Amino acid sequence: MIKNKKIIISFFLIYIIIGSTLSILNGVSHDQYHEQLNWDINFQAIKGIIYGLNNYDILKNYIDRYHGIAFHFISQPFQLILANFVSEINQATNIGGIYISRHFPNFIIFSISGIFFFLICKNQFF
DSSP states (O other), X not given: OHHHHHHHHHHHHHHHHHHHHHHXXXXXXXXXXXXXXXXXXXXXXXXXXXXXXXXHHHHHTOTTTTSOOHHHHXXXXXXXXXXXXXXXXXXXXXXXXXXXXXXXXXXXXXXXXXXXXXXXXXXXXX
């Protein structure tokens, strides 16, 4: 049983390392501009509420005002930390680095959810 755990943990570690590397080496998809725009407009609205500015009116008139930004709360710190590094590796512009650096937290969250799915299935069916 211990040998199987070591194999499974080794597999997941190798998967995380390779996947993390590949996640920051791929390109920009067509919807990343819109995702960043959603974050920018929602963040401006949040700042408007806190500081008493009129930025919230922009969000009320925005077509995707109901599009959630919960993932952005997780991805923004990664984007701020990794953007310059990712820009240099991919020879991308600053905004391209911001877009591509969002792939890393996306991959990590997907991987963590896969691990929990595995554990749920293991406890449920085995």
